[in-house]
Amino acid sequence: MKALVVLLALAAQLALAAEEPVRLDSAPIDPRDVASLQSGARIFVNYCLNCHSAGMMRYHKLLDLGLTEQQVKENLLFTTDKIGELMNVAMTRKDAKEWLGTAPPDLSVIARARGPDWLYTYMRSFYRDPESATGWNNMVFERVAMPHVLWTLSGQQVQEERKFKNMEQAEAVGRQQKSAWKIDVLTPDQAGKDGERFILKTIRTETAGSLSQIDYDIMVRDLVNFMTWMSEPNQITRKQVGYVVMLVLLVLLVLTYLLYKEFWKDVH
Amino acid sequence: MSNQSRVNRKRRSLVIASACAGGASALATAVPFAASMLPSERAVALGAPVEAEIGQLNPGEKMTVEWRGQPVWILHRTKEMLEEIERTDGKVADPKSERKKGELTPEYARNEYRSIKPEYLVVVGICSHLGCSPQDKFKPGPEAFESQWTGGFYCPCHGSLFDLAGRVYKNKPAPDNLKVPPYTYLSDTRILIGEDKKRA
Amino acid sequence: MAAAEKQAVTGAGPFNGLLTWIDQRFPLMQTWRSHLSEYYAPKNFNFWYYFGSLALFVLVIQIVTGIFLTMNYKPDAAQAFASVEYIMREVPWGWWIRYMHSTGASFFFICVYLHMFRAMLYGSYRNPRELLWIFGMLIFLCLMAEAFFGYLLPWGQMSYWGAQVIVNLFDAIPVIGPDLAIWIRGDFVVSDATLNRFFAYHVIAVPLALLALVVAHLLALHEVGSSNPDGVEIKNVKDPKTGRPLDGIPFHPYYTVKDTFGVVVFLVVFSMVVFFAPDAGGYFLEHNNFIPADPLKTPAHIAPVWYFTPYYSILRATTDEFVLWVLAPGVVAFALLLIWSMKKSATRIAVGVIAIVLLAGLLSLDAKVWGVVLMATSVMIFFFLPWLDRSPVRSIRYKGPITKTALSLFVIVFFVLGYLGTESVTEGRTLAAQVGTAVYFLFFFLMPWYSKMDKCLPEPERVTSK
Numbered sequence: 024m025k026a027l028v029v030l031l032a033l034a035a036q037l038a039l040a041a042e043e044p045v046r047l048d049s050a051p052i053d054p055r056d057v058a059s060l061q062s063g064a065r066i067f068v069n070y071c072l073n074c075h076s077a078g079m080m081r082y083h084k085l086l087d088l089g090l091t092e093q094q095v096k097e098n099l100l101f102t103t104d105k106i107g108e109l110m111n112v113a114m115t116r117k118d119a120k121e122w123l124g125t126a127p128p129d130l131s132v133i134a135r136a137r138g139p140d141w142l143y144t145y146m147r148s149f150y151r152d153p154e155s156a157t158g159w160n161n162m163v164f165e166r167v168a169m170p171h172v173l174w175t176l177s178g179q180q181v182q183e184e185r186k187f188k189n190m191e192q193a194e195a196v197g198r199q200q201k202s203a204w205k206i207d208v209l210t211p212d213q214a215g216k217d218g219e220r221f222i223l224k225t226i227r228t229e230t231a232g233s234l235s236q237i238d239y240d241i242m243v244r245d246l247v248n249f250m251t252w253m254s255e256p257n258q259i260t261r262k263q264v265g266y267v268v269m270l271v272l273l274v275l276l277v278l279t280y281l282l283y284k285e286f287w288k289d290v291h
Numbered sequence: 292m293s294n295q296s297r298v299n300r301k302r303r304s305l306v307i308a309s310a311c312a313g314g315a316s317a318l319a320t321a322v323p324f325a326a327s328m329l330p331s332e333r334a335v336a337l338g339a340p341v342e343a344e345i346g347q348l349n350p351g352e353k354m355t356v357e358w359r360g361q362p363v364w365i366l367h368r369t370k371e372m373l374e375e376i377e378r379t380d381g382k383v384a385d386p387k388s389e390r391k392k393g394e395l396t397p398e399y400a401r402n403e404y405r406s407i408k409p410e411y412l413v414v415v416g417i418c419s420h421l422g423c424s425p426q427d428k429f430k431p432g433p434e435a436f437e438s439q440w441t442g443g444f445y446c447p448c449h450g451s452l453f454d455l456a457g458r459v460y461k462n463k464p465a466p467d468n469l470k471v472p473p474y475t476y477l478s479d480t481r482i483l484i485g486e487d488k489k490r491a
Numbered sequence: 492m493a494a495a496e497k498q499a500v501t502g503a504g505p506f507n508g509l510l511t512w513i514d515q516r517f518p519l520m521q522t523w524r525s526h527l528s529e530y531y532a533p534k535n536f537n538f539w540y541y542f543g544s545l546a547l548f549v550l551v552i553q554i555v556t557g558i559f560l561t562m563n564y565k566p567d568a569a570q571a572f573a574s575v576e577y578i579m580r581e582v583p584w585g586w587w588i589r590y591m592h593s594t595g596a597s598f599f600f601i602c603v604y605l606h607m608f609r610a611m612l613y614g615s616y617r618n619p620r621e622l623l624w625i626f627g628m629l630i631f632l633c634l635m636a637e638a639f640f641g642y643l644l645p646w647g648q649m650s651y652w653g654a655q656v657i658v659n660l661f662d663a664i665p666v667i668g669p670d671l672a673i674w675i676r677g678d679f680v681v682s683d684a685t686l687n688r689f690f691a692y693h694v695i696a697v698p699l700a701l702l703a704l705v706v707a708h709l710l711a712l713h714e715v716g717s718s719n720p721d722g723v724e725i726k727n728v729k730d731p732k733t734g735r736p737l738d739g740i741p742f743h744p745y746y747t748v749k750d751t752f753g754v755v756v757f758l759v760v761f762s763m764v765v766f767f768a769p770d771a772g773g774y775f776l777e778h779n780n781f782i783p784a785d786p787l788k789t790p791a792h793i794a795p796v797w798y799f800t801p802y803y804s805i806l807r808a809t810t811d812e813f814v815l816w817v818l819a820p821g822v823v824a825f826a827l828l829l830i831w832s833m834k835k836s837a838t839r840i841a842v843g844v845i846a847i848v849l850l851a852g853l854l855s856l857d858a859k860v861w862g863v864v865l866m867a868t869s870v871m872i873f874f875f876l877p878w879l880d881r882s883p884v885r886s887i888r889y890k891g892p893i894t895k896t897a898l899s900l901f902v903i904v905f906f907v908l909g910y911l912g913t914e915s916v917t918e919g920r921t922l923a924a925q926v927g928t929a930v931y932f933l934f935f936f937l938m939p940w941y942s943k944m945d946k947c948l949p950e951p952e953r954v955t956s957k
Contacts, residue, residue, distance in 0.1 A: 131576060
């Protein structure tokens, strides 16, 4: 009974400030764009692989992206010298937990869990937050433990709030944003006298980074493209085999249909 | 009646066509299943070529390197040992390594010493009989298993004998010489086992 | 000697000799005749009659792909997740085998649900096919168990928390519940021990039972003969000379060729999913299951795979208020209905006593218990269909408007509950699920009355074509 009361109280608190999920941007990825995948692989190895592993992915698999063994060895192998190794990370989970508070998740199949759109929006939604331990927060992932690794490239963003009287207005302004946005809804008591209950939260670049916003978006696109490919490296083969199988099945379909109709001529 | 036979002929050819197409498809489906039992990419990665440093190996000494989970022996042969090999020509079953040429002895090792450089023997230390690993018996002299032993390897499982070039003795359970793996010299003191062409 | 009395096999060309040799030592030709070439099936099977053979076909796919998966899968909490990805990436063609298995699981349920719906449409469970139906229901239960055990094996977040939630259902059982849940898990939480035993159930225990039941199901079918969309017995009208049913055709070759065509159509749809959309938008492979199991962190939104969601919705719909305002009055009303329609005073008293006990339970025990009970009942109730349906006719073709409406409502509600089960809970959705749950059970509990009072059309003598 006591637990129930606590639960109800918690639920009530949550209900007070209903939080709408962030509208995700659609990631313009293309698993057949080899140049983008190669660039994404480079970004991934340079920036992500320092803390995150991709422990189910073998460097050797990168050869599928049109890279030669020599290119992989020279440009992408930092933690090992063997191309047959898995993309592991030197940091142990225990150390990681001590240094970062939480062990960075393995990224081999993260794109299948989160979806490319989420990753694409997430990597473009960090903002400065003095209250967080790392100094960073994220629109998509509230109080994320990961700092904004790419901030020298993207510049520094801050969160902005604008109040609106109704949802439609807030959404209309939100839709014009180039970056992630969400709308928090207050209860009438919280809103105060003016009745502005709908808070549009957006981020704005305060200091520019070394890349323009367009170039940064392209960089994130390449990274997400690579991570999506990495989450299922056989996806291209899978579809190619699929076309062949469908063709064979169509032949079988015609044959078995004729066979069926031929025999069923007997049945009156 | 002729109508009947026409129907039957059509039926018959349809049955045959469907059976063939279905059978071929079923067979094609079985291929991936069978292929899934081949070594995986992990197995291939673990079986990747290994490098060995042989500069430290003194004449008469042997070192073992693991390649694809198997022992690969590198024996630095002395002058006397090489002479012994010439003397065993008559005792061994396949002195010129002519059996299963491509599989057991790469072309560059198809000589009396079964090696690229006569001093260094590189062989997989697995008996060609039933897969035991033979023991070193380098010292010439009378042995229980051979009164005029000139040095080589002795397999403890079923008594097969190999000379110092890994050639099998006649009239022993083992049918073939010890396998020479593909290998190549990266430099005078480094060899790469598992691959013989220079890597791209 | 019995062997000598048998006739030599003919018609198999060069194999005649071999087949004769076998036939004299094994009932080869007899089996062939009684189950294929001289098993007479009604000639008017329609679209719905494909799904039995298709379910059998999926079973074969699951067994074959399953065998190859076990060659590389590791039933170990530390390695399971990675070993599945190992199959997907590093084993030659492993991705194809795994996708066939994961897609096959969903298609198994699609086929079985459609197969069951066929039986409900045409009254295939009616006398004398009750046991056939019961075997079928047991297969369905095995299938649910098989799917549940198998779903833990990838050891992702959904695997883990799904197993956690379902095992905790047993926790709701009064007195023995908590100990029972621990016994099932072999640990205080879902763990390596649980994974290991679920693996054993999934790869050997349940499949053995499943296979035995499939054999029993087929034997029972061939004993009583197949029903058909008209729901009339083809055995009633026989050719006086040959003794064969006039409306029957030999299963082989007529239904073997027809079902072969069905299998190819099935393969087209199946392959489209396997090769082009193996996740099926998160319905066949859930997104969160690509995150390794983490006993310390429940995902924000957990839902079972789609085939369990209707029952899951019923579980979630059972709140305290639902028990108080719907379930309790429902029990009272149903008891009164039963007492009103019963003749003997002894049974009336028995019904009254049971109702009072139930009512006492409803008002004293947690809603959690009743959620589990309702969920279990929602599946088990299907067992009783042969006795709940008291219509004078079998097939929906000749049933009256009430039954048609009831069945349509049931189908709609089944889909709505299924959809709600995949979504997170809101007040509105819970209310919808509660209405759905009520309709779901009314469909079954009122069936003895509405099926009897419905205005049915007369059944034909012989099957109709179309």
